[in-house]
Amino acid sequence: MHQSLISKAFIVSGMPHILLAHEQAPGWGRLYQAFQKAREEIEREQADLILYFSTQWLSILGYTFQADPRPEWEHVDQNWHELGSIPYEFAIDTDFAQNYADEVAQLGYKTRLINYRGFPIDTGTIVAQNLLNPHNRLKAAIVSCNMYSEKEETTRIGQAAARALKQSGKKAIAVLVSSLSHRYHVEAIKPRDDRISSRKDDEWNRKILDMLAMGDVEDVAQCTREFARQANGDMKFKGAWWLNGLLGQSNHFQGEVLAYEAVMGTGAVVVGLTPTEPVLAPDLASMMTSSEEGSQAELVDELTDFENQAMSKALKPSARGAEHHAPVSLSPPSATGALPDFEIVSQRGAEPVGLYPHARRYGDLLLLSGIGPRRAGSKDIPGVTFAPDGSVLHYDIREQTRSVIDNVRKVLEDAGSSLEKVLDIQVFLTNMKQDFAAYNEVYNATFKDIRPTRTTVQVGALPTPIAVEFKVLARP
Numbered sequence: 001m002h003q004s005l006i007s008k009a010f011i012v013s014g015m016p017h018i019l020l021a022h023e024q025a026p027g028w029g030r031l032y033q034a035f036q037k038a039r040e041e042i043e044r045e046q047a048d049l050i051l052y053f054s055t056q057w058l059s060i061l062g063y064t065f066q067a068d069p070r071p072e073w074e075h076v077d078q079n080w081h082e083l084g085s086i087p088y089e090f091a092i093d094t095d096f097a098q099n100y101a102d103e104v105a106q107l108g109y110k111t112r113l114i115n116y117r118g119f120p121i122d123t124g125t126i127v128a129q130n131l132l133n134p135h136n137r138l139k140a141a142i143v144s145c146n147m148y149s150e151k152e153e154t155t156r157i158g159q160a161a162a163r164a165l166k167q168s169g170k171k172a173i174a175v176l177v178s179s180l181s182h183r184y185h186v187e188a189i190k191p192r193d194d195r196i197s198s199r200k201d202d203e204w205n206r207k208i209l210d211m212l213a214m215g216d217v218e219d220v221a222q223c224t225r226e227f228a229r230q231a232n233g234d235m236k237f238k239g240a241w242w243l244n245g246l247l248g249q250s251n252h253f254q255g256e257v258l259a260y261e262a263v264m265g266t267g268a269v270v271v272g273l274t275p276t277e278p279v280l281a282p283d284l285a286s287m288m289t290s291s292e293e294g295s296q297a298e299l300v301d302e303l304t305d306f307e308n309q310a311m312s313k314a315l316k317p318s319a320r321g322a323e324h325h326a327p328v329s330l331s332p333p334s335a336t337g338a339l340p341d342f343e344i345v346s347q348r349g350a351e352p353v354g355l356y357p358h359a360r361r362y363g364d365l366l367l368l369s370g371i372g373p374r375r376a377g378s379k380d381i382p383g384v385t386f387a388p389d390g391s392v393l394h395y396d397i398r399e400q401t402r403s404v405i406d407n408v409r410k411v412l413e414d415a416g417s418s419l420e421k422v423l424d425i426q427v428f429l430t431n432m433k434q435d436f437a438a439y440n441e442v443y444n445a446t447f448k449d450i451r452p453t454r455t456t457v458q459v460g461a462l463p464t465p466i467a468v469e470f471k472v473l474a475r476p
Contacts (some may be wrong), residue, residue: 004278005165007045010038010132011175011212011239013268014056014124019131020083025191027261027268034259034270035131042132048170049093050138051161053242054177055235056124059144060357062110063157066090066142067099068119072390076461077123085441088126093139099168100141103160104282109153116378117390118464120353124177132175140171145235145242151225152284154238158245159287166281176243180205180227180267181391182234187262197265204231205267209260212271213437215253217244232264241288252277346414349407350374353463358411361476366417368472372464373403381466392465397435400468401442405463408472417474422452426471432458 013031017024022032040043042050057064072089094115101111125142133140143157151348165172181201196202204227211220221244228236247253258270343357352358352369359368373382383399384392409419425447429435436456447454 001173002278002280004275005162005171005281006174006275006279007047007171008041008275009176009180009243009247009273010042011176011243011261011269011271011273012038012128012132013179013266013270014122014127014177014265015179015263015268016077016080016083016086016127017125017166017263018175018268019086019127021191025194028191028263030271031259031261031263032131037075037258038219038270039132039134042173043137045173046171047138047173049096049172049381050133050140051143051246052125052128052140052142052175052177053141053158053239054122054124054128055145056122056177056458057142057144058235059149060147060355062112063101063104063116063146064112064144065101066092066119066121066140067097067113067115068092068117069094071117071119071121072119073118075121075123075126076160077088086123086130088121088129089136090129090142090184091123091139091217093170095169096139096164096277098407100143100164102159102165103164104157107160107288108158109157114351116374117123117379117380117386118353120463127178128175128177138173145239148163148236149238151221151238151241154241155221155245158242158247159282161246162248162281163284163287164196166437174243174246176239178239180237180269181231182266183232185265189247194264194329196262196267201231201267203268205260208237209257209269209271212273213253213255213257215255215273216251217247217253217273217277218249218251221243221249228353233269244280244381247273247275248279250277251401259339268465273319293382293434296369344411344415346411348376348410348414350376350378359415361415364475365422366412366415366472366474366476368408368411368470368474370469370471371404371407372399372462372466372469373401373407373409373410374464374466379451381464384465386465395467397438397467400466401439404468404470405442405446407452412472412474415476417476419446421475422447422450423475424453424473425455427454427456428459428462428466428469428471429456430459430462432456 004058017028018031022028069092075086101113105111158445183197185197221240224237224240227233254274254276255274260269262271344359351356356369359366382403385394387393412418
């Protein structure tokens with residue numbers, strides 16, 4: 001008899017309140033207790049790794065895989081920063097990450113492995129890790145959730161995970177980090193008064209939970225679109241498609257709803273699923289037999305085929321909400337009266353650490369995202385010396401500032417502009433008293449004759465362990 005690739009699966013909420021503030025509301029406390037029960041179940045299982053798919057780690061083009069062997073940091077959620085920070089540490093199965101990325105690439109989707117210090121991990125995965133696998137008993141694997149993928153593609157990404165497990169000879173605990181309904185309260189409430197934001201959302205959540213309690217994972221996947229429409233499902237609740245693909249698209253599970261509560265109006269759950277039949281991997285041919293019109297693969301090919309794109313297409317005004325990545329070097333727009341609006345991705349710019357491009361052009365303005373000193377293709381930060389535990393021992397603000405200016409120059413040049421065309425700079429320092437004089441000395445060496453307007457402020461922290469960041473506005 002074939003050995004199951006999945007020992008157990010869980011669907012859990014990634015709201016930080018469950019970890020950081022569970023004593024403030026009875027429902028949050030019950031979720032915390034359910035996580036503890038799930039952790040105990042995981043500890044009893046003979047598995048090799050824990051496989052995370054979180055609706056909070058989003059990608060736009062293709063799929064990203066965490067490949068840093070030991071990512072560790074202190075995280076503050078951008079929406080709920082008042083709850084405090086969450087220290088985290090993962091032991092990543094880098095071999096499996098490569099295998100998983102290879103399986104996804106064989107399906108025709110773009111893949112990218114991330115391996116540099118300080119790359120941010122999303123709140124949901126961090127919450128799940130701290131509550132389910134806090135001491136790294138199991139190595140972890142983390143894949144991003146594509147914003148635009150639909151049912152067939154997301155199912156295939158789950159199937160690719162099963163194939164990667166088969167190729168690796170490993171057994172996994174699967175963890176889908178997702179709420180059910182995802183509608184927040186529109187007015188402030190006290191934590192103890194928390195409730196599902198609407199009766200309709202609650203009714204639909206319970207329908208999904210009834211199916212999960214029966215172990216009917218495939219049935220949940222079949223009604224995901226309607227559920228998402230009716231109850232504002234978390235990222236359309238597309239994680240259910242990933243989980244269904246990974247688990248073999250069947251209803252052969254024993255389900256247990258460990259908790260269902262409201263967290264700031266959302267439908268937060270802890271659900272366990274135990275296979276009643278072995279979970280096996282599909283063959284590659286069966287995964288590629290059908291096609292999905294307008295699939296993410298087609299979108300990726302269209303948006304990244306820069307060599308064959310005409311310049312007129314690159315300069316076409318973008319529809320609101322669509323993603324248009326222009327070639328790295330742009331000529332001025334034609335005088336048609338239309339204002340060009342498009343994103344710019346620099347081949348020489350360091351990879352963004354979030355969902356944003358290096359720059360956006362709108363009309364006669366170039367707006368650059370915040371740019372730090374890290375260089376393209378490197379996980380190291382110029383001018384920073386790290387201790388063995390990952391903390392910063394020393395940094396050189398002059399070297400960091402020179403690197404920031406060089407990165408700004410590269411992005412501007414790749415957008416058809418230059419440092420001489422900079423109009424305004426906002427500078428963020430993490431230590432004004434200690435660093436201003438040295439930073440200002442380097443700044444003046446470049447900009448004393450250009451003389452853009454400037455604002456320099458001190459901030460408590462920046463997303464990665466850097467001491468300076470520039471936000472730039474320029475002319476194309």
